[in-house]
Amino acid sequence: MKNLLLKPIAFAASACLLAACTTMAPHYERPAAPVAAAFPSAAASAAAPSTGVAPAAQPWQAYFKDARLDQLIATALANNRDLRVSVLNIEVARAQVGLTRANEFPTLDVQGAHTRETGYPTVDTVGLAVAGYELDLWGRVRSLTDAALAQLSATDEARKAAQISLIASVANAYYAMAGDQALLDVAEQTLKTRTDTLKLYQLRFDNGVASSIDLQLNKSLVETARVAWVSAKRQRALDEDALVLLIGQRLPPQLPAAPTWDEMALPDVPTDLSSAVLLTRPDVVQAEQQLIAANANIGAARAAFFPTITLTGSYGTASTRLSGLFDHQAWTFIPQVTLPIFDAGRNRDNLRVSEAQRDIATAQYEKAVQSAFRDVADALAGRATLVDQLSAQQAETDAEAARFKLSNLLYTNGVASSLDLLDAQRSLFTSQQLLVQAKLALLQNRIAVYRALGGGWVEAAATPAS
Numbered sequence: 001m002k003n004l005l006l007k008p009i010a011f012a013a014s015a016c017l018l019a020a021c022t023t024m025a026p027h028y029e030r031p032a033a034p035v036a037a038a039f040p041s042a043a044a045s046a047a048a049p050s051t052g053v054a055p056a057a058q059p060w061q062a063y064f065k066d067a068r069l070d071q072l073i074a075t076a077l078a079n080n081r082d083l084r085v086s087v088l089n090i091e092v093a094r095a096q097v098g099l100t101r102a103n104e105f106p107t108l109d110v111q112g113a114h115t116r117e118t119g120y121p122t123v124d125t126v127g128l129a130v131a132g133y134e135l136d137l138w139g140r141v142r143s144l145t146d147a148a149l150a151q152l153s154a155t156d157e158a159r160k161a162a163q164i165s166l167i168a169s170v171a172n173a174y175y176a177m178a179g180d181q182a183l184l185d186v187a188e189q190t191l192k193t194r195t196d197t198l199k200l201y202q203l204r205f206d207n208g209v210a211s212s213i214d215l216q217l218n219k220s221l222v223e224t225a226r227v228a229w230v231s232a233k234r235q236r237a238l239d240e241d242a243l244v245l246l247i248g249q250r251l252p253p254q255l256p257a258a259p260t261w262d263e264m265a266l267p268d269v270p271t272d273l274s275s276a277v278l279l280t281r282p283d284v285v286q287a288e289q290q291l292i293a294a295n296a297n298i299g300a301a302r303a304a305f306f307p308t309i310t311l312t313g314s315y316g317t318a319s320t321r322l323s324g325l326f327d328h329q330a331w332t333f334i335p336q337v338t339l340p341i342f343d344a345g346r347n348r349d350n351l352r353v354s355e356a357q358r359d360i361a362t363a364q365y366e367k368a369v370q371s372a373f374r375d376v377a378d379a380l381a382g383r384a385t386l387v388d389q390l391s392a393q394q395a396e397t398d399a400e401a402a403r404f405k406l407s408n409l410l411y412t413n414g415v416a417s418s419l420d421l422l423d424a425q426r427s428l429f430t431s432q433q434l435l436v437q438a439k440l441a442l443l444q445n446r447i448a449v450y451r452a453l454g455g456g457w458v459e460a461a462a463t464p465a466s
Contacts, residue, residue: 022139022142023138023139023142023143023146023296023299023303024138024139024140024143024298024299024302024303025139025143025146025295025296025297025298025299025300025302026295026298026299026358028292028295030288031291031362031365031366033275033276033278033279033366033369034366034369034370035275035278035369035370035373036275036373037274037275037276038274038275039275039373039376039377039380040377040380040381060073060167060455063266063267063269063450064171064266066258066259066264067256068174068255068256068257068258068259069170069171069174071252071255071256072170072174072243072247072251072255073167073170073171075247075248075249075252076166076167076170076246076247076248077163077166077167078248079247079248079249080166080246080247080248081248082162082166083159083162083163083166086155086158086159086162086163087159089155089158089159090152090155090156090159092155093148093151093152093154093155093156094152096148096151096152097145097148097149097151097152099148100141100144100145100147100148101145101148103134103141103144103145104136104141104142104145106133106311107131107133131312133310133311133312134308134309134310134311135309135310135311137306137309138302138303138306139299139300139303140299140300140303140304141300142299143296143297143298143299143300143303144296144297144300146292146293146296146299147292147293147294147296147297147300148293150289150290150292150293150296151289151290151293153285153289153292154285154286154287154289154290154293157282157283157285157286157289158282158283158286160282161281161282161283161286164282164451164454164455165451166246167451167455168447168448168450168451168455169246170243170246170247171447172444172447173239173242173243173246174243175264175440175443175444175447176239176242176440176444177236177239177240177243178258178261178264179261179436179437179439179440179443180232180235180236180239181236181261182261182436183228183232183235183433183436183437184229184232184233184236185261186429186432186433186436187225187228187229187231187232188229190225190228190229190425190429190432191222191225191226191228191229193425194218194221194222194225194425195222197218197221197425198215198218198219198221198222201214201215201218201418202215210418214418214419214422217418217419217422218422221422221425221426224426225429228429228433261436261439264439264443265443266443266446266447266450267446268383268446269446269449269450269453275373275376277453277454278369278372278373278376278453278454279369280454281372281453281454282454283368283371283372284365284368284369284372286368287361287364287365287367287368287369288365290361290364290365291358291361291362291364291365293361294354294357294358294360294361295358295361297354297357297358298351298354298355298358300354301347301350301351301353301354301355302351304340304347304350304351305340305347305351307337307338307339307340308337308338308339309336309337309338310336310337310338311336312336372452375448375451375452376449376452376453378448378452379445379448379449379451379452380449382441382445383445383449386438386441386442386445387442389438389441389442390435390438390439390441390442393431393434393435393438394435396431396434396435397428397431397432397434397435400424400427400428400431400432401428403424403427403428404421404424404425404427404428407420407421407423407424408421408424
């Protein structure tokens with residue numbers, strides 16, 4: 001019985017050793033990046049402090065540093081359905097690799113039979129068999145396995161890209177909701193101030209001191225503030241709905257306290273890096289892995305032009321008596337060689353298809369690099385200008401606040417007209433709204449730069465809960 005097991009195993013091992021070889025796939029070389037060596041706004045961002053750490057190596061928790069936002073992102077990573085699909089796609093790709101790799105090894109089967117025919121003795125047989133094992137002399141099966149492994153890597157990179165996109169989307173929704181809450185607070189405060197002012201004008205009008213024009217102008221300003229308040233309230237609710245969709249559930253009731261709008265800030269991502277940093281972006285790596293898979297498929301197509309050697313063999317025992325089943329050993333060994341002679345150009349066209357798909361994958365990889373470069377360039381384009389815009393808007397708001405305070409004082413003392421006071425009110429409200437919008441634009445720009453450079457991800461938080 002020991003020999004019965006050892007001989008087929010030795011046969012299978014010898015077949016695997018004989019089949020071990022290199023593939024016929026073309027030597028892979030990464031295409032040259034079709035972009036400039038540096039980002040166009042690198043000079044403009046030279047003043048930004050450098051941490052010496054590439055953004056892709058910085059976890060999102062270390063970047064945002066906001067306990068409330070961190071919990072929202074963690075919840076999204078655990079519950080978001082799109083990310084869950086990305087993770088399940090990895091399981092499919094991993095199983096596909098297993099199926100393809102299994103073809104590199106012989107399949108051993110145990111076979112047994114009891115044959116009984118009239119006029120002939122009964123025959124019992126038992127043994128191990130290897131059926132239809134292809135000796136991979138030209139690397140066809142190995143090439144298919146390499147292609148499957150590259151596709152698995154591409155699928156994993158797609159999951160990383162989806163995670164970075166989700167993190168950025170949650171952060172954008174979080175700050176958008178905070179910004180609209182700030183606009184709601186400004187509108188509510190302005191509405192209260194204007195309502196109080198309207199009461200005074202109504203009293204002055206009733207006593208014949210204020211004109212009807214002044215009264216109607218105050219009413220108009222009150223309703224303008226009310227419209228802004230209702231609009232901000234509606235937008236705030238829409239922001240919350242968007243955030244709920246991203247995190248995959250209602251907002252947790254025990255979230256940490258959020259910082260105030262004035263306290264919210266994001267660090268400037270260092271960008272004094274060469275454009276080569278884009279080669280580590282998940283979507284770019286995904287495109288390259290797909291190119292590697294296409295390159296490996298050429299090896300399989302080339303191998304089809306060469307003979308295929310298939311081995312079929314068995315080793316076992318046969319006996320007319322069950323008691324003597326293991327007394328008589330029998331074996332068969334049937335090599336089969338298939339040489340393509342005429343296939344109506346099938347192999348040739350298959351090779352052409354593989355080469356064309358490799359060229360398509362090359363173009364897609366180059367486009368992925370170019371798209372990544374543009375993402376960074378677009379984000380950097382507004383980087384310095386948004387800082388200047390926020391600074392200028394803050395100065396304008398401070399000036400308008402001082403103007404309103406002075407106008408109110410002069411109007412109270414009968415020096416300034418009501419039109420001066422109302423104009424100061426209107427200008428201050430507009431400036432406060434623009435200040436909130438400018439800060440939100442800067443926060444979202446910081447997120448865009450962080451995302452464009454590859455963001456950050458943590459393996460421990462990458463797999464959604466089942």
